[in-house]
Amino acid sequence: MKAFNESQLLETRRHFFTRGKNLLGGAALASLIGDGFAQQALASASGRTPGPQFPPKAKRVIYLHMVGGPSQMDLFDYKPEMMKWYDKDLPDSVRQGQRLTTMTSGQTRFPIAPSKYKFEQRGKCGMWMNADLLPNLGNVADDICWMRSLHTEAINHEPAICAMQTGNQITGRPCLGSWASYGLGSSNENLPTFVVLVATPTNREQEQSISARLWSSGYLPGEHAGVSFRSSGDPILYINNPPGVPDSIRKRTIEGLNALNEINYKTVGDPETQTRIHQYEMAFRMQASVPELTDLSKETEATWNLYGDEAKKPGTFANTVLMARRLTERGVRFVQIYHNNWDNHSNVAGRLPSQCRDVDRPIYGLINDLKSRGMFEDTLIIWGGEFGRTIYSQGGLTKENYGRDHHPRCFTMWMEGGGTKGGTIYGETDDFSYNIVNDPIHISDFHATVLKLLGFDFDRFSYKYQGLDGKLTGINPAKVIRELIA
Amino acid sequence: MNDPQFVEAARNLAQKALLSPGSNDEKSMNFIASRALCRPLKDIEKPVILASLKDLRDFYNSKVDDAKALIAVGESKADASLNPATLAAWTMVCNQIMNLDEVLSK
Numbered sequence: 001m002k003a004f005n006e007s008q009l010l011e012t013r014r015h016f017f018t019r020g021k022n023l024l025g026g027a028a029l030a031s032l033i034g035d036g037f038a039q040q041a042l043a044s045a046s047g048r049t050p051g052p053q054f055p056p057k058a059k060r061v062i063y064l065h066m067v068g069g070p071s072q073m074d075l076f077d078y079k080p081e082m083m084k085w086y087d088k089d090l091p092d093s094v095r096q097g098q099r100l101t102t103m104t105s106g107q108t109r110f111p112i113a114p115s116k117y118k119f120e121q122r123g124k125c126g127m128w129m130n131a132d133l134l135p136n137l138g139n140v141a142d143d144i145c146w147m148r149s150l151h152t153e154a155i156n157h158e159p160a161i162c163a164m165q166t167g168n169q170i171t172g173r174p175c176l177g178s179w180a181s182y183g184l185g186s187s188n189e190n191l192p193t194f195v196v197l198v199a200t201p202t203n204r205e206q207e208q209s210i211s212a213r214l215w216s217s218g219y220l221p222g223e224h225a226g227v228s229f230r231s232s233g234d235p236i237l238y239i240n241n242p243p244g245v246p247d248s249i250r251k252r253t254i255e256g257l258n259a260l261n262e263i264n265y266k267t268v269g270d271p272e273t274q275t276r277i278h279q280y281e282m283a284f285r286m287q288a289s290v291p292e293l294t295d296l297s298k299e300t301e302a303t304w305n306l307y308g309d310e311a312k313k314p315g316t317f318a319n320t321v322l323m324a325r326r327l328t329e330r331g332v333r334f335v336q337i338y339h340n341n342w343d344n345h346s347n348v349a350g351r352l353p354s355q356c357r358d359v360d361r362p363i364y365g366l367i368n369d370l371k372s373r374g375m376f377e378d379t380l381i382i383w384g385g386e387f388g389r390t391i392y393s394q395g396g397l398t399k400e401n402y403g404r405d406h407h408p409r410c411f412t413m414w415m416e417g418g419g420t421k422g423g424t425i426y427g428e429t430d431d432f433s434y435n436i437v438n439d440p441i442h443i444s445d446f447h448a449t450v451l452k453l454l455g456f457d458f459d460r461f462s463y464k465y466q467g468l469d470g471k472l473t474g475i476n477p478a479k480v481i482r483e484l485i486a
Numbered sequence: 487m488n489d490p491q492f493v494e495a496a497r498n499l500a501q502k503a504l505l506s507p508g509s510n511d512e513k514s515m516n517f518i519a520s521r522a523l524c525r526p527l528k529d530i531e532k533p534v535i536l537a538s539l540k541d542l543r544d545f546y547n548s549k550v551d552d553a554k555a556l557i558a559v560g561e562s563k564a565d566a567s568l569n570p571a572t573l574a575a576w577t578m579v580c581n582q583i584m585n586l587d588e589v590l591s592k
Binding site for chain 1: 487488489490493528530531534535537538541542545549551552553554555556557558559574578581582583585586587588590591
């Protein structure tokens with residue numbers, strides 16, 4: 001009797017009320033909005049998906065994170081004035097005492113390194129871009145919504161990527177993909193809602209560590225964590241049954257397993273037990289769906305012409321982008337791709353070309369592929385790193401080569417499709433690409449804008465945790481940048 | 487669940503249960519529960535496990551090759567004195583129990 005009483009106490013008030021709220025809230029939402037989304041949300045595995053607050057413009061997201069921090073003034077933030085400043089010191093009036101990383105704070109000089117690259121204007125929007133390294137991307141300049149004035153607080157990779165992904169430099173909050181998964185729910189019960197793909201760059205001189213911390217669901221239910229697919233061998237480890245266990249037997253054991261978990265859930269009421277029940281069901285269904293997903297043999301010549309032959313090689317950026325198209329086509333809400341080695345502390349001239357070659361054609365291919373499949377309008381593509389790079393050279397400087405340190409005060413990102421306004425060029429930095437002079441976009445503003453495209457008001461889209469309303473933008477003041485939205 | 491080490495561990499737990507003195511289904515079940523859950527099984531849980539066990543036994547009795555393949559997973563060798571079909575069926579019972587939320591995270 002004692003054990004029984006104790007187990008009854010294990011269901012907390014919070015669990016009880018959370019369940020009740022979702023039940024009523026979900027039903028109310030379905031009757032209010034009345035579109036497929038809310039009904040679908042109700043039908044989701046856990047019944048814990050709130051659904052969008054207003055009709056979303058983007059139904060799925062492909063987020064291309066360039067790990068390391070691409071050099072904005074060598075790619076998108078054209079600063080011709082800097083030619084006159086070659087090897088002159090960065091004025092204190094520009095630096096304004098800003099902290100530097102310890103990789104350059106000991107330098108006796110901060111000599112200006114003008115970009116060695118030729119720039120040209122692309123598209124009707126006239127976006128100034130690197131003329132040599134991004135020839136294909138330039139062809140779709142008018143589809144892209146350019147943001148040249150992102151800024152963040154973080155100056156080192158791990159906290160900066162974490163901030164970019166979760167709105168907070170400290171590990172443990174849900175990432176953007178988890179919020180999207182939680183908010184919108186699944187539209188294919190045979191695949192995860194949120195998938196992560198880590199691409200292998202051609203050059204691997206200066207990679208940053210990338211780990212599951214970055215795609216954690218934080219305080220959101222565990223089923224919204226990103227599922228990382230491996231690029232070689234089995235896409236998911238141990239997805240295949242051991243020898244001597246056919247599907248029918250695996251199915252039988254999962255039924256028994258879930259029945260026992262269900263008994264446990266009814267007694268204790270921990271929502272994470274339900275997460276596990278859904279995960280086993282999902283894993284079983286994925287045994288059938290993943291081989292079909294990863295089989296590229298039915299892709300036509302047109303696909304390879306778009307993405308290039310590199311896409312046939314598992315793990316390349318081109319391959320992961322093609323996989324992203326296949327995943328989103330099958331209903332996956334959010335695909336997060338990481339492409340590493342953008343951390344060009346030295347040898348920009350030696351590294352930047354292969355970095356750009358890795359991504360230029362595949363992204364162009366993806367955009368055109370989505371257009372031809374009618375997915376362009378409601379698929380949001382995001383491109384960007386975790387911060388920018390300094391105008392001054394780290395280490396040796398010549399006209400032909402230089403290095404650049406981390407720079408959080410301004411950097412360029414872009415979005416495309418999914419309700420963004422193509423051909424917009426938003427934000428402006430000073431002649432040194434050091435400080436923002438017009439229309440700054442804090443990363444929380446960027447998050448608020450992305451949530452808006454997904455159908456959520458960033459300030460009201462929250463999850464109760466430890467007595468707080470947890471939000472992607474946290475307690476940062478944030479705003480939706482209306483000019484970026486079509 | 488499908489990791490060879492995990493499957494091998496399940497087989498060894500099953501083997502220990504079956505080799506313990508005077509084993510029968512009830513005792514084996516509780517032997518496994520006491521090690522995996524640190525508690526005896528509840529009455530409501532037993533029929534679920536026995537039902538799985540029956541289906542697994544029926545299957546592996548009719549497919550002895552599958553039973554032998556399953557109990558060969560891992561580096562340790564299966565005890566030759568045990569009936570392969572029985573050991574395979576109990577291996578999957580252990581695999582089931584070892585994957586319970588209560589075992590993995592509580």
